[in-house]
Amino acid sequence: MRDACIKMLSEIYTCDIIDANGAFEALLRWSLAYSRSKAVLKLTTANETGFSMEHRSNVTVADLKNTCAKYRHSAAKVIRLQSLSSLQPLVSDLDIDLKVMFLVRDPRALLVSLYGWVRNLTAVNKALERHSGDRSPAENSDYDIPMLNADFVKQYCDWMTLNFEQISNPADWLRGRVKILRHEDISFDPRAKAEEVYDFLKIGIHSDVTQWIQENTNAPLKARYGVMETRRNSKAMVYTWRYRTLFSEVEDVQRICSDAMAVFGYRKLDSLAELRNLSVPTIL
Structure with missing residues (x-):
């Protein structure tokens, strides 16, 4: 669980998205993300139709990476991380300028x-x-x-x-x-x-x-x-x-x-x- 969590955070903070379908499926489980997120709505506008799983074939990994890279800051709410020490690879290995609100x-x-x-x-x-x-x-x-x-x-x-x-x-x-x-x-x-x-x-x-x-x-x-x-x-x-x-x-x-x-x-x-x-x- 811890390794999976750190892997997910690293992908978010480095925009290293490797699975467009998986990214869309995750967004659709969180209605606030696709109904209010400016980043997601921009992708939706590019498709000129509503945001749904039907668009996963129209949006590529490159589209998601490019959209992610346009933003200077990324944030994630994490609720199942047992120890702050688990975050060390994000700083030591990936050189991410990480800040934590505990x-x-x-x-x-x-x-x-x-x-x-x-x-x-x-x-x-x-x-x-x-x-x-x-x-x-x-x-x-x-x-x-x-x-x-x-x-x-x-x-x-x-x-x-x-x-x-x-x-x-x-x-x-x-x-x-x-x-x-x-x-x-x-x-x-x-x-x-x-x-x-x-x-x-x-x-x-x-x-x-x-x-x-x-x-x-x-x-x-x-x-x-x-x-x-x-x-x-x-x-x-x-x-x-x-x-x-x-x-x-x-x-x-x-x-x-x-x-x-x-x-x-x-x-x-x-x-x-x-x-x-x-x-x-x-x-x-």
């Missing part, structure tokens, strides 16, 4: 989304069991939600501390290449954090970016937002987990993630009253 979130806030995912999956599996009268091992409806929470949170916090150590004591190749971002800081002041990121990258921030931030992080408040919804009230979303989590669960996370919370500046809560009182900060 994004973390309060592990206590992850509980709500994890509960929702597991409960939905459990409900589906139980429905399948009732319908078919049988189930495969992969359709196990007897999930132990608290145990899954503990395992998931421990893995996440171990990942946080592992990479914090690499950032705090960086190898020569990593020095000056990583900026830590906390989800909560971005939510409280997305404009300021965006400016920090662009400054770190030594890129001027475009007015389209600041306009998008203004329009999409100050949405009217509502009871619930969709999982993939892009327009939200970012400030209001920061502490919603504090109303949806049991204090006993918070205590468990604080015990499991004590080290991670300390190094990333997350304050522990000592009672149910503190959990529900939003004037009590959770960020140091």
Whole structure:
């Protein structure tokens, strides 16, 4: 998995695209890429028809490489990379001017989304069991939600501390290449954090970016937002987990993630009253 991830990143950053069909198939799995990407829309315009798999025979590898090469910067969101050290070949072997935004979130806030995912999956599996009268091992409806929470949170916090150590004591190749971002800081002041990121990258921030931030992080408040919804009230979303989590669960996370919370500046809560009182900060 790690080698495949690094190979994919190297192809993105060097525009070393070798399979046009594969590139198009990947884009079609991500609707935002082909509906909003200026690079993709330019290829679509060249074909004078809508963007679909029918065009894969019309667009060559050379077309994709040339389009990619026109852009000075390339970015990728990576969510399954265990260690920053895995990125070393991109710098040492390919001489890529790599910069990393290392994004973390309060592990206590992850509980709500994890509960929702597991409960939905459990409900589906139980429905399948009732319908078919049988189930495969992969359709196990007897999930132990608290145990899954503990395992998931421990893995996440171990990942946080592992990479914090690499950032705090960086190898020569990593020095000056990583900026830590906390989800909560971005939510409280997305404009300021965006400016920090662009400054770190030594890129001027475009007015389209600041306009998008203004329009999409100050949405009217509502009871619930969709999982993939892009327009939200970012400030209001920061502490919603504090109303949806049991204090006993918070205590468990604080015990499991004590080290991670300390190094990333997350304050522990000592009672149910503190959990529900939003004037009590959770960020140091």
